[in-house]
Amino acid sequence: MSRSVHVLLFYFVAHLGLIFFIYPEDIIACAEEGHWVPILVGFAVHVFFLWLFVKGLSLGGNRDMVSLYLGLGKAPAVLLLLPVFVYYAMVDVITVRAYSEIVSIVFLEKTPLWAVMALLFLIPVWLANVGIRPIFYATALVAIVCLPLFLFIFAASFQSVDWRYFFPLFDRHYDFLWDSSFYKSFFAFAGVFLFLGFVQPYFTFRIRGLMWASVLLVPFFLFSVYIPVLTFGEATASNFHYPFVVTLDTLQINWLMFERVTVFFLMSLLTFVMLLVALVLWQSVELAVRFFPRMNRGWTLLVLSAIVFGCCLRIRSWHDIELLFMWNTWIRAYIMLVVPATVYWIGRRAKKEPDYESISTNS
Amino acid sequence: MADWIEELARRFRDESDWFDERDSLLGEAVRLLGFGSLVNLTETKSALWEFAATMPGTALSEKRLLGCEGKANKSEEAVQAVLDGKLLVVPEAETGVCWMLTPVARNLERPVGSPNLENVIRGPAAAFTESVETNIGIARQYLRSAMLKADIVPTGGDSPTRVAILYMAGRADPDFVRKLDENLRTNKIEDVSTLQGVISALGYPKRSLITKLNSTELPSEAACMLRKGKVILFVDRMPYALIMPTLLWDLFALESDQNFPVYIMYGIRALRVIGALLTILLPALYVALVAINPEALRIQLALSVAQSREGVPYPAFLETLTMLLILELILEGSIRLPKSVGPTITMVGGIILGQAVVSAKLVSNLLIIVLAATTIANSTIAGFQNSYAIRVLKYVTLVLSAIFGIIGIFAGFLVICGYLASQSTYGVNYLQFPGWKDEARHE
Numbered sequence: 001m002s003r004s005v006h007v008l009l010f011y012f013v014a015h016l017g018l019i020f021f022i023y024p025e026d027i028i029a030c031a032e033e034g035h036w037v038p039i040l041v042g043f044a045v046h047v048f049f050l051w052l053f054v055k056g057l058s059l060g061g062n063r064d065m066v067s068l069y070l071g072l073g074k075a076p077a078v079l080l081l082l083p084v085f086v087y088y089a090m091v092d093v094i095t096v097r098a099y100s101e102i103v104s105i106v107f108l109e110k111t112p113l114w115a116v117m118a119l120l121f122l123i124p125v126w127l128a129n130v131g132i133r134p135i136f137y138a139t140a141l142v143a144i145v146c147l148p149l150f151l152f153i154f155a156a157s158f159q160s161v162d163w164r165y166f167f168p169l170f171d172r173h174y175d176f177l178w179d180s181s182f183y184k185s186f187f188a189f190a191g192v193f194l195f196l197g198f199v200q201p202y203f204t205f206r207i208r209g210l211m212w213a214s215v216l217l218v219p220f221f222l223f224s225v226y227i228p229v230l231t232f233g234e235a236t237a238s239n240f241h242y243p244f245v246v247t248l249d250t251l252q253i254n255w256l257m258f259e260r261v262t263v264f265f266l267m268s269l270l271t272f273v274m275l276l277v278a279l280v281l282w283q284s285v286e287l288a289v290r291f292f293p294r295m296n297r298g299w300t301l302l303v304l305s306a307i308v309f310g311c312c313l314r315i316r317s318w319h320d321i322e323l324l325f326m327w328n329t330w331i332r333a334y335i336m337l338v339v340p341a342t343v344y345w346i347g348r349r350a351k352k353e354p355d356y357e358s359i360s361t362n363s
Numbered sequence: 364m365a366d367w368i369e370e371l372a373r374r375f376r377d378e379s380d381w382f383d384e385r386d387s388l389l390g391e392a393v394r395l396l397g398f399g400s401l402v403n404l405t406e407t408k409s410a411l412w413e414f415a416a417t418m419p420g421t422a423l424s425e426k427r428l429l430g431c432e433g434k435a436n437k438s439e440e441a442v443q444a445v446l447d448g449k450l451l452v453v454p455e456a457e458t459g460v461c462w463m464l465t466p467v468a469r470n471l472e473r474p475v476g477s478p479n480l481e482n483v484i485r486g487p488a489a490a491f492t493e494s495v496e497t498n499i500g501i502a503r504q505y506l507r508s509a510m511l512k513a514d515i516v517p518t519g520g521d522s523p524t525r526v527a528i529l530y531m532a533g534r535a536d537p538d539f540v541r542k543l544d545e546n547l548r549t550n551k552i553e554d555v556s557t558l559q560g561v562i563s564a565l566g567y568p569k570r571s572l573i574t575k576l577n578s579t580e581l582p583s584e585a586a587c588m589l590r591k592g593k594v595i596l597f598v599d600r601m602p603y604a605l606i607m608p609t610l611l612w613d614l615f616a617l618e619s620d621q622n623f624p625v626y627i628m629y630g631i632r633a634l635r636v637i638g639a640l641l642t643i644l645l646p647a648l649y650v651a652l653v654a655i656n657p658e659a660l661r662i663q664l665a666l667s668v669a670q671s672r673e674g675v676p677y678p679a680f681l682e683t684l685t686m687l688l689i690l691e692l693i694l695e696g697s698i699r700l701p702k703s704v705g706p707t708i709t710m711v712g713g714i715i716l717g718q719a720v721v722s723a724k725l726v727s728n729l730l731i732i733v734l735a736a737t738t739i740a741n742s743t744i745a746g747f748q749n750s751y752a753i754r755v756l757k758y759v760t761l762v763l764s765a766i767f768g769i770i771g772i773f774a775g776f777l778v779i780c781g782y783l784a785s786q787s788t789y790g791v792n793y794l795q796f797p798g799w800k801d802e803a804r805h806e
Contacts, residue, residue, distance in 0.1 A: 107770070137794040138784040142609075146773075241708070258661065267773040
């Protein structure tokens with residue numbers, strides 16, 4: 001139990017942090033009815049490749065992803081992992097920029113955007129500098145406080161749900177498969193799971209526990225889309241930017257002293273996202289340092305952070321973020337499909353070849 | 364008589380409490396050397412005579428092995444023994460022989476009494492004293508187990524202090540004990556008479572908000588910690604046990620809670636958790652809701668808050684900071700003052716805070732309520748030394764909330780969590796769940 005709970009908890013809360021903002025909008029945009037089909041299809045794809053990924057890791061002798069790839073030789077490993085590095089940088093840029101935008105829309109209209117971004121970015125940079133273990137331990141502590149708050153508001157968000165909007169159950173066209181929004185929605189899956197390939201020497205986890213954690217996420221994926229749909233109806237919900245946040249703003253909890261519980265909901269998710277950004281930054285630095293051992297950890301982090309923050313500042317409007325989303329669709333597909341598949345393949349190979357162990361440890 | 368013994372006698376001759384007496388034991392002339400302030404000479408002499416007369420054998424040299432601690436061969440050994448309160452017996456017939464005896468000591472220790480800092484509501488009320496041996500004895504009384512290992516290590520530079528390491532073999536992590544022992548033995552620089560010195564001697568940076576050593580005066584608490592696999596240090600002249608490693612959970616759980624029914628125990632611990640959270644969040648929440656995000660409050664509440672701040676001439680952040688400063692001053696002041704004057708300060712402070720400041724419209728009365736609640740909440744934390752850390756950490760959230768509002772509170776909370784998570788004692792993370800083994804050790 002104690003061996004994997006931190007990893008599973010991180011997997012869980014990092015997904016929660018990503019689900020409720022951009023994901024509902026994309027899913028509502030890609031289908032007019034029967035939203036559960038694209039949600040579950042996306043989820044099934046995720047779970048399958050997640051399983052492939054962790055299976056490959058465990059076949060490869062529970063080592064981290066980088067040393068598995070390094071078994072192929074340095075050049076192929078760099079080539080194969082370069083997209084991961086680029087994607088991580090983009091994840092940092094997109095999440096920091098997008099979440100600052102949300103914060104500034106919802107409750108800090110007067111604060112300049114760069115100040116919010118600085119806050120949302122500097123804390124993760126500091127955490128990434130402290131190391132992976134503190135990030136996981138901090139996650140546990142944050143989750144103990146913020147998860148109940150989150151669950152309470154999530155439960156309260158069912159307040160004005162009209163279950164009849166659930167119908168029609170089926171989409172007769174299934175044209176979501178040809179919609180780019182559907183592929184954009186994979187952002188909620190792709191950003192997180194690769195960290196499992198980095199935790200090995202520090203933490204261990206059980207595959208079964210991980211599968212259960214991902215199953216636990218299903219209701220949140222479903223209701224992040226369905227709560228706005230059931231509250232407003234599909235036609236209205238599809239007009240909103242951040243439909244779930246808008247739904248939260250309509251909540252009325254009479255016996256609470258707070259008027260806008262949205263703030264607290266957003267904040268608890270934001271802390272999860274900051275932890276995710278911290279871990280992603282740490283992974284980027286780890287990737288760089290593993291391939292080029294002469295690089296100094298602290299400086300690498302500093303330079304990387306400066307670049308990412310510079311990019312965040314360069315992005316002027318929401319339109320640019322959408323553009324970034326479109327651009328990284330291909331990298332996202334690579335992360336979601338190719339990386340797990342290659343890890344599985346390397347893992348299988350490692351199991352068959354007994355001398356693989358020595359090659360990889362030497363490199 | 365060897366030269367070095369003569370030199371020793373000469374070295375201390377000018378000390379007013381030094382004695383250098385001639386006596387005869389079984390007809391042999393001996394010299395007795397020592398400090399009269401540490402050794403009760405009259406009783407020691409009679410005990411020596413009695414001892415010499417009743418032991419088998421005839422010559423003094425045969426008997427000396429039975430009562431002696433050992434033989435000093437060097438000047439330094441003898442000096443240290445004398446300073447430790449030993450009696451030196453030097454037979455005049457033999458040259459270069461110097462026996463070290465444990466004499467009847469003058470009673471300089473206070474007896475085992477009740478705790479001064481920690482209150483016990485239900486549970487044994489004995490407390491540790493200043494002497495390492497007494498403390499080990501007390502610990503052995505509370506934990507009658509052959510597994511209890513006690514090791515006294517002298518550590519430090521000019522005036523080595525004795526530090527006892529206690530642990531339960533088989534329960535404590537042997538790796539942890541080894542590192543601790545090594546660090547204490549090799550330490551020749553740090554003076555361990557203060558906890559800062561102890562922490563540096565253990566190889567930790569002094570710049571940390573979180574204490575690496577939890578302390579308790581209560582033997583029952585210490586015994587429980589030993590049983591849980593923790594390591595205890597007794598430093599000579601410190602009347603408490605230092606417990607390692609420290610965990611965040613120690614802020615909320617005390618052994619004596621288990622003297623209550625289970626649900627009451629959960630309740631008490633939950634109160635402490637709430638206390639810590641309130642300390643960190645409440646002042647920050649006040650600033651955030653008053654100054655930056657008043658729209659998060661229900662409109663009636665926001666209005667009444669605004670009303671209570673009517674006429675207050677400065678921003679909420681400064682208001683809170685000033686009042687917090689005064690509160691900290693009162694807390695610090697009441698520690699320094701003698702017990703007879705302490706209540707006066709409390710009363711004056713109470714009047715200043717409670718009435719005068721509000722009616723002078725310098726601060727809002729809501730703030731007074733918030734700060735009073737904060738201070739009370741802060742003191743629920745188990746162990747006074749732990750409450751300092753939380754007291755300091757609340758300023759992180761306060762400052763961030765003054766800039767960013769509610770998001771600043773959460774960001775501050777995350778910073779605090781990250782900071783706590785970055786602390787570890789020989790590989791044991793501060794946020795580790797009690798009783799759980801860490802997966803991999805990385806120093």
